[in-house]
Amino acid sequence: MFGYTWSELSSIFVMQSFSGFSLFSVLLLMALGLAIIFGQMGVVNLAHGEFMALGAYTVYLCSEIVHKHIPALAPYYFIVAIVAAFFAAGLVGLFVEWSLIRFLYKRPLDTLLATWGLSLIMQQAFRSIFGAREVTPTLPDWLMGSFKPSATIDIPINGVFVMGLTLLLTFGVWLFMFRSRTGLQMRATVQNRVMSGAVGINTKLVDRFTFSLGCGIAGVAGAAFTTIGSTGPDSGSRYIVDTFLVVVFGGTASLLGTVASAFGIAQSQSILEFFLKGTMGKVSVLTLIVIVLMIRPKGLFASKVRS
């Protein structure tokens, strides 16, 4: 079939599926933070990609510091760097919400322009601090290499790590959103901001925390990307369109929708790209998304309850 033997074809499917899972992890990692900021708050944050880049640069900084000053910790620094990336991006997000975003709620066009401006400022800041060339942190040995379950199948360890991190983060976000009181307050504020205040929820604080959390998760996404690619000042902006696509296609206020959307888009794209070549594969997936959104304008997992 297609000029391949059955054995070759099954290996191709395994490898493409793994490639699809890798893409799924990347898309989901990117989209989780945005699903919180855009899906829960309705803020179109065009600087989301730059928060990912900030996370990636934080890992790079940690790598440089550890390898220059405390090389004995080199095998372990990466886990700490992921936490540092979360807090670095989260704290900058906290400042951005306080200094900029809070003045722009209910003004989506102004938010769009302001966050676009912010993304340019952040890109220039990265360029000024780290230079225009892409940088790569020195990864610990346990993240390098691959394992071969058979002669024709080669699975990279860093890809498996990103998948594991994605699953862990998704579970963590679900746990936080659906099993914690703060998550409950966030979901209540999304549904009715005025009424949330009238039941005793400090909605301004919830907004600040929500934006900060979304940015922090973007930082973790950036940290994960350092295992599969290098980081440049405009690395984040390359992913922003795909990220919005995942969130909108899944249904803006649905975590399950974001997961399903990332999985569907990644697997379709990965398999179609092999048989139809890159551009046509992407065009086919985009066409399918447009058709689905025409039928279900609120995305795959829109809420169905009386208000």
Next chain:
Amino acid sequence: MLGVNNIDVGYNKSRVIHDMSFKVNPEEILVIMGRNGMGKTTLLKSLIGILPSTSGSIKLGDQEIAGMDSYQRVRSGIGFVPQGRMIFPSLTVTENILSGARGNVAQSTWDEIYALFPVLHEMRKRKGGNLSGGQQQQLAIARALVANPKILILDEPTEGIQPSIIKDIGRALKEIRNMRKIAIIVTEQVVSFMMDVCDRVLVMERGRFIHEAYRDSLNSDKIKALLAV
């Protein structure tokens, strides 16, 4: 309990409440009657802080609350059940109730709420948006009660509710007052409901009170005449 002194409330330059003063006594059920558009909802919104008053004072006990945000007023002891219930449709019944709580909810509070509204226990895992209007009203009251308010404010709780449930709501309000020893303010248009629950009634017209009566001197015909029903 609650003292409102000389407040003005409005939308932009249009004043709806004019230099209004009244007080609510401890453990009293005060019913504010008035036709549509007379300013009942605007008054309650100003008490909870959704539409802050532009002048005057609102005191809960000794605490001035007029300058506070809504959530601070709730934490000071005001419970609010808005017109149209406004429950959170995508949250479950339990989550809706928890959204009004600060910290952990004691089992005795759950027991009390479920004793008042048994249907909420049966439907505790169902989404709020999938309840009937009457059930949503009960949920909205439970959500306000879980914060242990000193005063409970309800905006037209019988609006769009079937008669049998209206009786249940009246019974529940009296039980809440007796059990919790709290004051209750209710705005209403249904005279029979007012007659059932009130200790005192104020009739409102064009942002001012035009009539006041205590339960033992209530004249429903006069109230009906003032409401033009």
